[in-house]
Every structure is written in structure tokens, then in C-alpha cells.
Amino acid sequence: MPRIGELVLLVSPKGKRYLRRVEPGADLHCGDGIVAMEDVMGADFGTIVRSHSGKPFRLYRPALPDLLRGIKRQTQVIYPKDIGYICMRLGVGPGRKIIESGSGSGGLTLAMSFFAGETGEIHTHEAREEFMKLCRKNLDWAGLGSNVTLYHQDIKDGFLTGDADALFLDVRDPWEYLHHIPAAVKSGAMLGFLVPTVDQVSRLLFGLEKGPYDEVEVCEVLVRGWKPVPDRLRPMDRMVAHTGFLIFARHQEQIDALDAYKYMGTRERKQESARRERLGLPPLRGETGGEAGDDFIDEPDGSCED
CATH class of the missing domain: 3.40.50.150 (Vaccinia Virus protein VP39)
Structure with a gap:
């Protein structure tokens, strides 16, 4: 059963949701009637509490949402x-x-x-x-x-x-x-x-x-x-x-030892070259006449992205 000071969720027959704190006299007044807090305090979560007009309200423990x-x-x-x-x-x-x-x-x-x-x-x-x-x-x-x-x-x-x-x-x-x-x-x-x-x-x-x-x-x-x-x-x-x-x-601080093992397909080479140009870094080896195979280049993956 709800404890004094605890938040409870009351759901009306039409699905409207009301969050209320359990306090004596803190009755819920809405279009479907008055739900007495005394009745809420005497009910179990997952059961029904009725308003003064007989409308059923579901009583739940509130979830995070x-x-x-x-x-x-x-x-x-x-x-x-x-x-x-x-x-x-x-x-x-x-x-x-x-x-x-x-x-x-x-x-x-x-x-x-x-x-x-x-x-x-x-x-x-x-x-x-x-x-x-x-x-x-x-x-x-x-x-x-x-x-x-x-x-x-x-x-x-x-x-x-x-x-x-x-x-x-x-x-x-x-x-x-x-x-x-x-x-x-x-x-x-x-x-x-x-x-x-x-x-x-x-x-x-x-x-x-x-x-x-x-x-x-x-x-x-x-x-x-x-x-x-x-x-x-x-x-x-x-x-x-x-x-x-x-x-x-x-x-992550730069770890130079990892650079030699990075995947460098055609797309990745273009992206890395552009990044280096933006940052004012030296170009990739091979971009300015370096030996073929200086960088690890795998076969294209079939993607049309560039």
C-alpha cells in the first residue's frame, strides 16, 4: 500500500494520468469525480480506487517516464x-x-x-x-x-x-x-x-x-x-x-602506435586527408608521391559513399 509522502499514479477511466503525493486530505478533484486520499492509502498498487461518483481509477506506482x-x-x-x-x-x-x-x-x-x-x-x-x-x-x-x-x-x-x-x-x-x-x-x-x-x-x-x-x-x-x-x-x-x-x-589521447593499424580504404583516405588539411597537419604518405603500400589500404567495401 502507498506510504505517507509517496508519489502515486492514478489513471482515470479515459486514460488521463494524475500524479499525486500521498498526504491526508490531498484528494484528487477531476472531471470523473473526487478520489479520496483515504481510499488511496487503503488500496494496493495495481488495484482500483473509485471516485465519489463510482468511476474506477487504476492505482499504480509511478515509473520513471x-x-x-x-x-x-x-x-x-x-x-x-x-x-x-x-x-x-x-x-x-x-x-x-x-x-x-x-x-x-x-x-x-x-x-x-x-x-x-x-x-x-x-x-x-x-x-x-x-x-x-x-x-x-x-x-x-x-x-x-x-x-x-x-x-x-x-x-x-x-x-x-x-x-x-x-x-x-x-x-x-x-x-x-x-x-x-x-x-x-x-x-x-x-x-x-x-x-x-x-x-x-x-x-x-x-x-x-x-x-x-x-x-x-x-x-x-x-x-x-x-x-x-x-x-x-x-x-x-x-x-x-x-x-x-x-x-x-x-x-582519448593520441596514440601514435595505433595509426599504422588504422583501416585506410579509399573513403577513409579522403576523409583523413581532408582532416589533416583542416588541421594543418602533414599530408598522408602516398598523397605526395610516397611509396605504394606506405599506408594500410584494404579493398573497397562496395559502398558508394565518399
């Missing part, structure tokens, strides 16, 4: 579909130390706190004090955040902690802060970034290729629901499509 939908917002929040992949790629979990910047309303912070558990650490930086306070308020409301440290800090001056296992930036111009990252994370740490537009992605990629970063990935997460009708199964008319670009990389 319910908490994310229920937070107070003053900023655009990261969608659950993106949060799941972010937490997986960064390895958020028990015993891990994660640095975040751009706390905003605290949606991602809340989720990372949930996954990190009692032994994980989340250190989140926010330049605007009102957002930092809102983030803390949302964490307290959800009953999470004991493993979260909030800093009122503009990261143009660097991060206020270090030795992190992973780092995530949700800021407008993440390329401006790349030089602060090596001092804040362990060697080999996973890094993540969220930006909404392609020009921001390009500027970030230009910054990452200067190092010390490797294993760069750019993606977006799209979710298309299907109508759960067995004899008429088909996609929903609408879907949650582009909400932002996710960029991941690994903090």
Missing part, C-alpha cells in the same frame, strides 16, 4: 527516448561518477540520479541560479537526488569537480568548452552532447577532431508507435521524431 512527465518546466527538457540512450552510452550506474552541464529543469539529472543508485554520483552544473533551484526542487519532488551535487557555475570557467567516468553537455555551444573536459574526466571516459541543429553538430565535430577525442558517433533517436490491435496492426498516425542530435565521443 511518469516522473519525467510530471516535473515543473522552465526549459525544454530532454525526451525519455533520448535519455535512455544517453544513460546507456555514458554508462550511468552504481559506482559511476557523471558530470553534467546544463541542468535546466532537471529531467536528465533526475533520470541519471535514478540509474546511479546509492553509490553513484551525479555532478551537475548550471549557469542560471533559477534553473539550478528548479532542478533541485524537481529532484526533491520525485524523491531522488541524494546522489546529486548541484553547482551554480558557468562552465566557461571550467568544471568544479574531476576524475569523472563520463560527462554530458546540454549547452548551446559545446565546442567552446571542449578544452575544459580533459581535466574533468578520466582517460577513456565517455562524453555526450545534445544539440538541435546540423550547423551546431558540424561545429562540434570540427572541435572534437582537434582532440584529444576519438570514437565519435552522431545519431538521433526516433520512436514510432504502433496501434496495439491484433487484427489491424499498423503504425500510429504520428511519431516522436527529431528532438535533437546526440553526439558521443571518448576522451
Whole structure:
């Protein structure tokens, strides 16, 4: 049964969802009647509680997506579909130390706190004090955040902690802060970034290729629901499509001994030559008359990309 102070989810006959905290007298008033909190406190999760008009409400323990939908917002929040992949790629979990910047309303912070558990650490930086306070308020409301440290800090001056296992930036111009990252994370740490537009992605990629970063990935997460009708199964008319670009990389100092073993097909040679030209590095051997076979060149993979 629900405990005093606990959040519960009540779902109306029409499917409308209400998050309420269990407190004496905190009855739910809605179009389907009044649900007495006394009745909620006496029911088990997964059962039915009826309103004063006899309408049945399902009583559930809120899941993480319910908490994310229920937070107070003053900023655009990261969608659950993106949060799941972010937490997986960064390895958020028990015993891990994660640095975040751009706390905003605290949606991602809340989720990372949930996954990190009692032994994980989340250190989140926010330049605007009102957002930092809102983030803390949302964490307290959800009953999470004991493993979260909030800093009122503009990261143009660097991060206020270090030795992190992973780092995530949700800021407008993440390329401006790349030089602060090596001092804040362990060697080999996973890094993540969220930006909404392609020009921001390009500027970030230009910054990452200067190092010390490797294993760069750019993606977006799209979710298309299907109508759960067995004899008429088909996609929903609408879907949650582009909400932002996710960029991941690994903090990695250059290891010259690995260069000789890199795959260098035709496409890779073109990309590496362009990168070297942008960075003002010497051209690849073979590009200026070097001996054939100076670089490892495999057979083309059949791709038409260049």
C-alpha cells in the first residue's frame, strides 16, 4: 500500500494520468469525480480506487517516464527516448561518477540520479541560479537526488569537480568548452552532447577532431508507435521524431602506435586527408608521391559513399 509522502499514479477511466503525493486530505478533484486520499492509502498498487461518483481509477506506482512527465518546466527538457540512450552510452550506474552541464529543469539529472543508485554520483552544473533551484526542487519532488551535487557555475570557467567516468553537455555551444573536459574526466571516459541543429553538430565535430577525442558517433533517436490491435496492426498516425542530435565521443589521447593499424580504404583516405588539411597537419604518405603500400589500404567495401 502507498506510504505517507509517496508519489502515486492514478489513471482515470479515459486514460488521463494524475500524479499525486500521498498526504491526508490531498484528494484528487477531476472531471470523473473526487478520489479520496483515504481510499488511496487503503488500496494496493495495481488495484482500483473509485471516485465519489463510482468511476474506477487504476492505482499504480509511478515509473520513471511518469516522473519525467510530471516535473515543473522552465526549459525544454530532454525526451525519455533520448535519455535512455544517453544513460546507456555514458554508462550511468552504481559506482559511476557523471558530470553534467546544463541542468535546466532537471529531467536528465533526475533520470541519471535514478540509474546511479546509492553509490553513484551525479555532478551537475548550471549557469542560471533559477534553473539550478528548479532542478533541485524537481529532484526533491520525485524523491531522488541524494546522489546529486548541484553547482551554480558557468562552465566557461571550467568544471568544479574531476576524475569523472563520463560527462554530458546540454549547452548551446559545446565546442567552446571542449578544452575544459580533459581535466574533468578520466582517460577513456565517455562524453555526450545534445544539440538541435546540423550547423551546431558540424561545429562540434570540427572541435572534437582537434582532440584529444576519438570514437565519435552522431545519431538521433526516433520512436514510432504502433496501434496495439491484433487484427489491424499498423503504425500510429504520428511519431516522436527529431528532438535533437546526440553526439558521443571518448576522451582519448593520441596514440601514435595505433595509426599504422588504422583501416585506410579509399573513403577513409579522403576523409583523413581532408582532416589533416583542416588541421594543418602533414599530408598522408602516398598523397605526395610516397611509396605504394606506405599506408594500410584494404579493398573497397562496395559502398558508394565518399
